[in-house]
Amino acid sequence: MAIADTTTQAAVFILDEPDFSREIEFSMQFVTDISTTHSDVEQRAKRRLSPKYGTAFAIGPFDSDSWPRRKSRLLSELGAPVVVPIWIRPVDFVSELSDVVTVGIDVSKREFRVGSYALFRESGLDSVFREITAVGTTTITFAAGNAAFPVQAVPAYTSAAEVFPCILGLRKDNEGESINRNPTSTRENIRVEQL
DSSP states (O other): OOOOOTTSSOOEEOOOOOOTTSOOEEEEEOOEEEEEOTTOOEEEEESSSSOEEEEEEEEEEEOTTHHHHHHHHHHHHTTSOEEEEOTTOOEEEEEEETTEEEESSOOTTSSOOTTSEEEEEOTTSOOEEEEEEEEOSSEEEEOSTTOOBSSSSOOOOOTTOEEEEEEEEEEGGGOOEEESOSTTOEEEEEEEEEO
């Protein structure tokens, strides 16, 4: 079986919120080369400028009517790059001016990455994913032209909004896992590792 080329496939956005009554995992993976000197002193050299992120969480429960729809969306996520929010790491939205968003804390060392996405969420407004083009100390710049998913126009968010960093990655082992499979309450585990 040939491995799909994920570099040319359009990303699939996962907007399903986790079941917050269950555990939500967030991981950072560092890669270093380790060498030993003649005097047995260990030296490390990092092979990656920043850690590789991963997340895992359960969504649902789904009833017998909504589970087939979720299962259909799951099939589009397998083998394709996915964008999933890091639900446990939101920052407060402060303001936006011409695709540059100011947030309430220093994000230069957080999970916001150029080429990935951020999710904007505020009660009463559409939630949207936007592509990140630059990250400053307290600012995040997004692709011009209000390009967003799932809606094309970005709502006018207020200080009540939250901005979530996202992982652009693949479903771990390219699989979906359902749990508690019964007709009234099926859940799904989502595991994503950064590309």
